[in-house]
Amino acid sequence: MTTQIQPDAAARTGDPDAPLLTIENLEVTFRTRDAPVHAVRGVDLTVYAGQTLAVIGESGSGKTVTSRAVMGLLPRTASVRGSIRLGDRQMVGLGEKELRKCLGREVGMIFQDPARSLNPTMRIGSQLTEAIRVHLPLDRRQARERAVELLAMVRLPAPARRFHEYPHQLSGGMRQRVMIAIALACQPRLLIADEATTALDVTTQAQIMDLLLDLQQRFAMGLVLISHDMGLAASYADQVAVMYAGRVVERAPTREMIAHVRMPYTRALLDATPRLERPPHAPLPVISGRPPDLRALDPGCAFAPRCSRVRERCRQERPELAEHQPRHEWACFFPCADDTIPGEDER
Amino acid sequence: MSDTLTRSPGRSDRPAVRPPRAAGLLNRSPAVRVAIKRVLQAVPVVWGATFITFCLMNLLPGNAAVALLGDDATPEQVAALSARLNLDEPFLVRYLQWLGNALTGDLGNSLQNNEPVTAILGRALPVSLELVVLAFALALLVAVPTAVVAAKRPGGFADRIGMQISMFGLSVPNFVFALVLVLVFAVGLRVLPAVGYVPIGQGLGPNLRAMILPATAIAFALFCEYTRVLRADIVDQMLREDYITTARAKGVGSWQVLVRHALRNSVFSLLTIVGLQFGALIGSTVIIEQMFGLPGMGQGLLQGINNRDIPVVQAYVVVMACFVVGANLVTDLLYAVLDPRIRHGRPAA
Numbered sequence: 001m002t003t004q005i006q007p008d009a010a011a012r013t014g015d016p017d018a019p020l021l022t023i024e025n026l027e028v029t030f031r032t033r034d035a036p037v038h039a040v041r042g043v044d045l046t047v048y049a050g051q052t053l054a055v056i057g058e059s060g061s062g063k064t065v066t067s068r069a070v071m072g073l074l075p076r077t078a079s080v081r082g083s084i085r086l087g088d089r090q091m092v093g094l095g096e097k098e099l100r101k102c103l104g105r106e107v108g109m110i111f112q113d114p115a116r117s118l119n120p121t122m123r124i125g126s127q128l129t130e131a132i133r134v135h136l137p138l139d140r141r142q143a144r145e146r147a148v149e150l151l152a153m154v155r156l157p158a159p160a161r162r163f164h165e166y167p168h169q170l171s172g173g174m175r176q177r178v179m180i181a182i183a184l185a186c187q188p189r190l191l192i193a194d195e196a197t198t199a200l201d202v203t204t205q206a207q208i209m210d211l212l213l214d215l216q217q218r219f220a221m222g223l224v225l226i227s228h229d230m231g232l233a234a235s236y237a238d239q240v241a242v243m244y245a246g247r248v249v250e251r252a253p254t255r256e257m258i259a260h261v262r263m264p265y266t267r268a269l270l271d272a273t274p275r276l277e278r279p280p281h282a283p284l285p286v287i288s289g290r291p292p293d294l295r296a297l298d299p300g301c302a303f304a305p306r307c308s309r310v311r312e313r314c315r316q317e318r319p320e321l322a323e324h325q326p327r328h329e330w331a332c333f334f335p336c337a338d339d340t341i342p343g344e345d346e347r
Numbered sequence: 348m349s350d351t352l353t354r355s356p357g358r359s360d361r362p363a364v365r366p367p368r369a370a371g372l373l374n375r376s377p378a379v380r381v382a383i384k385r386v387l388q389a390v391p392v393v394w395g396a397t398f399i400t401f402c403l404m405n406l407l408p409g410n411a412a413v414a415l416l417g418d419d420a421t422p423e424q425v426a427a428l429s430a431r432l433n434l435d436e437p438f439l440v441r442y443l444q445w446l447g448n449a450l451t452g453d454l455g456n457s458l459q460n461n462e463p464v465t466a467i468l469g470r471a472l473p474v475s476l477e478l479v480v481l482a483f484a485l486a487l488l489v490a491v492p493t494a495v496v497a498a499k500r501p502g503g504f505a506d507r508i509g510m511q512i513s514m515f516g517l518s519v520p521n522f523v524f525a526l527v528l529v530l531v532f533a534v535g536l537r538v539l540p541a542v543g544y545v546p547i548g549q550g551l552g553p554n555l556r557a558m559i560l561p562a563t564a565i566a567f568a569l570f571c572e573y574t575r576v577l578r579a580d581i582v583d584q585m586l587r588e589d590y591i592t593t594a595r596a597k598g599v600g601s602w603q604v605l606v607r608h609a610l611r612n613s614v615f616s617l618l619t620i621v622g623l624q625f626g627a628l629i630g631s632t633v634i635i636e637q638m639f640g641l642p643g644m645g646q647g648l649l650q651g652i653n654n655r656d657i658p659v660v661q662a663y664v665v666v667m668a669c670f671v672v673g674a675n676l677v678t679d680l681l682y683a684v685l686d687p688r689i690r691h692g693r694p695a696a
Contacts, residue, residue, distance in 0.1 A: 073592055075586070100598045104597040104598035111589055111592065111593065113589060116588065117590055117592070118590055118593065119590040119611070119612070120686075120687070121612055121686060130599060134597055166687040168687065183596070
């Protein structure tokens with residue numbers, strides 16, 4: 001078998017140190033029947049080749065909207081402002097034709113629920129060759145060969161047979177492998193995984209993550225992990241950005257972030273992750289309250305109503321994201337100290 | 348229940364008792380299973396339809412003898428003819444006689460002119476069948492592209508025009524539309540005949556010329572309905588389904604996403620109504636057949652009822668019931684062909 005899939009992605013980027021993806025001051029607003037929903041409020045993110053960035057936040061934090069904005073996959077009701085540069089191409093305001101050339105070729109995406117993200121009435125093979133032939137000048141037979149190779153690459157057992165099967169004949173983990181094969185069909189430089197392992201069981205989750213990281217290394221891809229799971233970010237990402245109410249509220253290299261959490265929201269997220277070291281049946285700390293209504297935010301810090309460290313200033317004035325320590329940014333007036341345990345330092 | 352309660356835990360690993368293999372016929376592929384099930388269901392449906400029709404025909408005032416002899420006949424004449432036509436037997440006896448003959452394949456002769464009912468059916472069925480098939484083909488041929496274009500931009504120009512036309516079409520009865528067609532194409536432009544039927548035997552061209560106006564008249568309302576249903580389904584898919592997003596994320600063009608991914612999964616709702624209507628429409632095109640002078644089933648059925656010609660009416664009812672059941676069967680089988688989840692014996696998600 002001739003190997004068509006070469007780790008050439010690094011070669012395609014001119015300058016290896018130049019960022020793959022640069023998001024600057026991204027704003028996304030959805031028109032609704034009543035007030036417009038300001039879902040993303042000035043987000044800056046940067047992803048380099050070979051780097052894994054985890055974007056963490058709960059539902060409604062704007063993480064998924066940000067990723068869809070990169071792909072130009074937002075509904076018509078959304079208006080996007082700011083800048084999204086993929087390589088040296090500006091994605092905001094890109095025409096449909098230009099955008100299509102990028103999608104799948106420059107950036108691939110996998111989604112949360114592999115049971116729904118594959119077309120139930122099309123064979124695995126056709127869905128895969130479709131992704132290949134949109135961008136690459138291959139004939140039917142060559143595309144087929146490459147498809148089977150891709151299926152083997154994502155370690156799907158019996159790839160030649162799976163080629164002819166339908167999604168419902170595969171398990172959840174296998175479907176997600178197929179999705180990865182589709183996303184990587186044209187070797188994009190950037191892969192966005194939107195909650196890609198959330199719908200899978202824990203063992204499958206680990207296998208899929210290992211596969212993703214492995215492929216990322218092999219092709220020197222940039223990888224964006226969109227997740228609500230701090231544990232996942234801690235185990236697999238190089239850099240973590242925590243989002244809340246449409247803004248990045250803390251960002252640091254993973255190790256630094258875990259060791260020195262500053263933002264009380266991040267702290268709370270970390271504490272809400274179940275851990276084996278805890279005694280059995282110990283109550284899991286939860287973040288009380290609900291994410292704020294994005295139609296009407298107060299002038300202060302968006303997390304203030306739920307924050308255990310909140311003071312008067314937090315309700316009046318919004319803290320900006322700033323680099324308070326080298327490579328560690330946070331947006332908080334009263335950040336946690338290194339060994340702060342929430343609830344113990346109340347005034 | 349008691350079985351589960353009394354079973355000792357030590358024996359729970361014993362393999363469960365297998366169901367007897369007598370159900371072998373039903374254990375075949377899903378398609379065969381569906382077919383067998385539908386055919387078995389057809390039996391009570393067809394029987395019920397004939398029985399109810401027989402009852403209703405008896406409730407109508409007058410009988411075939413009165414119809415044959417006219418209003419001036421004396422009661423003695425009517426009684427004599429009734430006796431000759433076997434109409435003086437009790438209701439149930441006559442029904443069972445008819446049923447017995449029908450089961451042996453003998454649908455009887457017309458009371459009106461003693462012609463075998465099968466011969467009458469043989470003339471009328473092809474006419475109606477062609478009319479309905481043509482109407483469905485026309486409706487689908489226009490509805491699918493219209494729905495796709497409308498769904499491309501919901502609320503856009505094409506969508507609004509398409510929805511206006513289809514709303515109009517749904518609110519206009521087909522015989523009104525038929526009159527408009529006749530006025531325009533037969534009276535005004537003089538390109539098509541207004542009435543009359545030409546059998547296929549005398550050439551496909553003349554036959555189609557005679558059929559195209561009535562078929563279009565029936566097709567218009569169908570087209571409007573199918574366009575609306577299909578468009579709504581496609582728009583829904585495009586907004587909600589994740590595999591649409593996947594296809595977009597591949598860089599597939601928007602038309603291709605629509606046709607290859609959304610349309611393909613939208614045909615199921617369309618298929619359901621087409622199947623239901625196809626069976627129901629055979630023989631219910633009376634008005635259109637009358638207007639265009641087509642010797643189809645609608646016309647035959649009407650005559651049969653007016654003449655109290657029970658064997659003729661019964662035969663039509665049998666055929667129509669069979670078509671309803673048959674259309675449902677074909678729909679089910681098409682589902683299996685189009686949806687791999689059903690084909691492989693799993694329920695659709």
